[in-house]
Amino acid sequence: MMTREDFVDRFGGVFEHSPFIAERAYDDDLVRGEALNAQRVHAALVAVFRVASEEERLGVLRAHPDLAGRLAIAGELTEDSRKEQAGAGLDRLSPEEHARFTELNNAYTQKFGFPFIIAVKGLNRHDILSAFQTRVNNSWDEEFSTACGQVERIALLRLESMLPSA
Incomplete structure (x- = not known):
């Protein structure tokens, strides 16, 4: 069985820059004992994320980089974020597309x-x-809920690249 430190080292980045989720999930029966798989670890991490305070969940959202934003340009994304954005072609935007992403990033972040x-x-x-x-036209509540759902999906995709499925 993994130690708490090993578990947090391995899964602490699944929710972007939010190791507290893995730290809290370590005590879940889903991740103790049997061999780990993506679905079990995801269920334990998501359970922690969903009961975290709104301020903690907001912190998780704020830990994510802008899409095709300044961190990407500066080469300062986490390895997972870099690969994900590159896989979607966000590292190959035309100047016009980049300007549109920047405009939307600014409007979205200012609103939400x-x-x-x-x-x-x-x-x-x-x-x-x-x-x-x-989505930039959503209400704050709609978008907070949508963004949290997307964070959970990103976590599952990251875990599926790290662990076997059930």
């Missing part, structure tokens, strides 16, 4: 107080831009 979050796997830049343009 956290960056636009979407699980980009299987999407291209046009899909992402379309979702961005739609």
Whole structure:
């Protein structure tokens, strides 16, 4: 069985820059004893995320980088975020597309107080831009809920690349 420290080292980044989720999930029976799989670890992490305070969940959202934003340009994304954004073609935007993403990032962050979050796997830049343009018009409550759901999806995708499925 993994120690708490090993568990947090391995899964602490699944929820972007939020190791407290893995720290709290370690005590869940789902991740103790039997061999770990993506679904069991995801269930334990999501259970912690969902009962975290709104301020803690907001902190998780705010830990995510802007899509095609300044961290990407500066090469300062986490390895997971870099791979995810590159897989969706966000590292190959035209100047016009980049300007549109920057405009939407700014409007979205100003309105909601956290960056636009979407699980980009299987999407291209046009899909992402379309979702961005739609979601920027949501209410704060709608978008907070949607962003939390996307964070959970990103976590599952990351875990599926690290662990076997059930």
